[in-house]
Amino acid sequence: MATVVLHQWEASPFCGKVRKVLNHKGIRFTVVNYNGLLALKAKRLSRLGKLPVVDFDGERVQDSTDIVVFLEQRVPEPAVFPAEPSQRALACLLEDWADESLYWFEAALRMTDAGARAKATDLLCAGRPAWERIPFSIVVRHMYSRKLQTQGLGKFPASSIRERLLTHLTYVDALLADSPWLVGHSKSIADIAVAAQLDEIVRTSTVGPSILEMPRIADWLARCA
Ligand SMILES: N[C@@H](CCC(=O)N[C@@H](CS)C(=O)NCC(=O)O)C(=O)O
Known part of the structure; x- marks a missing residue:
C-alpha cells in the first residue's frame, strides 16, 4: 500500500x-x-x-x-478517464472548463458577496488562532480581486455573474438528462472536476439553494460526493 x-x-x-x-x-x-x-x-x-x-x-x-x-x-482501476477516445476528449475538456472557467465563478461569488467571503474565510482559517483571520482575509481579498479583474469575471456585476453561472448549469443539467454521468456511462474526471467546483459554490454562496433546486444536478452532486 x-x-x-x-x-x-x-x-x-x-x-x-x-x-x-x-x-x-x-x-x-x-x-x-x-x-x-x-x-x-x-x-x-x-x-x-x-x-x-x-x-x-x-x-x-x-x-x-x-x-x-x-x-x-x-492506480489504473477504477479509471477516471474514459477508454473511448471521443468520451475521453470530452471528459478532459469538461475538466478544463471546470478548472479554468467554473472556478472563477466560485472565486467571484466569494468576492462579491460578503456572506460567502466570511463563510469561506471561516473554512480556510479553521483551527487557527482567531487573529490570523484579519491578515488572511486582507491578503486573500486583495489577491483574488486582482486575479478576477485580469481573468475578466471581476469586471461584471454580481447579478450578471450569478445569471451566467445558472445559464451554464442549465447546460450541465441537459447533459444529465439522458445519463446519470456527464460523459459516458460511468463516473469520470468530468463529473469529479465539475462537482468539486460546485460543491464549494453550494457550500458558501447564496446561489447554492438555486443550484440545489435543480433536481438532476442535486442528485448528481450527491452521487459525486
Ligand atoms: N491549476 C491548479 C490550480 C490550483 C489553485 O489555484 N489552487 C488555489 C487554491 S483553490 C491556490 O493554491 N491559490 C493560492 C495562490 O494562487 O497563490 C490546479 O489544478 O491544481
Missing part, C-alpha cells in the same frame, strides 16, 4: 477534486492542512506555489490535473 499525503486546503475545489479521485480509486491517504497563515508554507511546497500537492511514496506531484493523470497511471 502506497503512502500518500495530500497537502490541502479543505475548502479548495482543486483539493476537493483530488480527494474525490483518491476516494474513487480507494487510495488511502492522510492530509496536511495549510489553514490561516500556514498558507505561507504551502507556497514553498512546489514550483507552482499552489495547492493541491500530493506526495506519493515520496514522489511529489503538483497541480490537480497532473495529479489525476499521475494517480491514474499508478
Whole structure:
C-alpha cells in the first residue's frame, strides 16, 4: 500500500477534486492542512506555489490535473478517464472548463458577496488562532480581486455573474438528462472536476439553494460526493 499525503486546503475545489479521485480509486491517504497563515508554507511546497500537492511514496506531484493523470497511471482501476477516445476528449475538456472557467465563478461569488467571503474565510482559517483571520482575509481579498479583474469575471456585476453561472448549469443539467454521468456511462474526471467546483459554490454562496433546486444536478452532486 502506497503512502500518500495530500497537502490541502479543505475548502479548495482543486483539493476537493483530488480527494474525490483518491476516494474513487480507494487510495488511502492522510492530509496536511495549510489553514490561516500556514498558507505561507504551502507556497514553498512546489514550483507552482499552489495547492493541491500530493506526495506519493515520496514522489511529489503538483497541480490537480497532473495529479489525476499521475494517480491514474499508478492506480489504473477504477479509471477516471474514459477508454473511448471521443468520451475521453470530452471528459478532459469538461475538466478544463471546470478548472479554468467554473472556478472563477466560485472565486467571484466569494468576492462579491460578503456572506460567502466570511463563510469561506471561516473554512480556510479553521483551527487557527482567531487573529490570523484579519491578515488572511486582507491578503486573500486583495489577491483574488486582482486575479478576477485580469481573468475578466471581476469586471461584471454580481447579478450578471450569478445569471451566467445558472445559464451554464442549465447546460450541465441537459447533459444529465439522458445519463446519470456527464460523459459516458460511468463516473469520470468530468463529473469529479465539475462537482468539486460546485460543491464549494453550494457550500458558501447564496446561489447554492438555486443550484440545489435543480433536481438532476442535486442528485448528481450527491452521487459525486
Ligand atoms: N491549476 C491548479 C490550480 C490550483 C489553485 O489555484 N489552487 C488555489 C487554491 S483553490 C491556490 O493554491 N491559490 C493560492 C495562490 O494562487 O497563490 C490546479 O489544478 O491544481
